Amino acid sequence: FQEGDCLDRDLVEETARNLRAFTIFSDATVTIEPVAGSNVVDVLVTTKDRFTLRAEIGASHKSGTTKTRLSFGEKNIFGQNKSLHFSRTDEDGETLTRYVYSDNRFFHDYTLNAFYTSARDGGLESYALANPFRSLDDKSSYGISYGKNTQNFVIKLDDDEELEVPQFYEQESVFYAYEFG
Secondary structure (H helix, E strand, C coil): CCCCCCCCHHHHHHHHHHHHHCCCEEEEEEEEEECCCCCCEEEEEEEEECCCEEEEEEEEEECCEEEEEEEEEECCHHHCCEEEEEEEEEECCEEEEEEEEEEEEEECCEEEEEEEEEECCEEEEEEEEEECCCCCCCCEEEEEEEEEECCCEEEECHHHCEEEECCCEEEEEEEEEECCC
């Protein structure tokens, strides 16, 4: 809704639900306050922000295995509700690196999610672009996605031997959903 529109309580409630769905807010309320002596109302939107910067450094040693982890990310880049995350885990000389990007408003109402993981035995990547259900009035949602897995399947044998079985898996999909109810 916009300034000057007729009051639609369903839209006001839907706006509050949509705001609460953002991971950057821990709470969001929308209240309607009538202006004395007129047919006008003020709509007051109150949000409580979350701290969205995350950082982690960890190390452990258990049963002869040493593991270190470095991770950092931001869920509200430049106040735009875009998310970027990086992590790196080292365990017994093997490194796992992960990058994740998410944008709920990539292009107009389209969402973009990108994920990439790299390890000693290959990698995983996934990309999705979608126009999701945004309101109770939305009857359809659609999108495309792509995923690729190039990780080798590692089988541990006796005497600390390993057998690596190469694999390659690619998936493309297009989806469309329509709500009848």
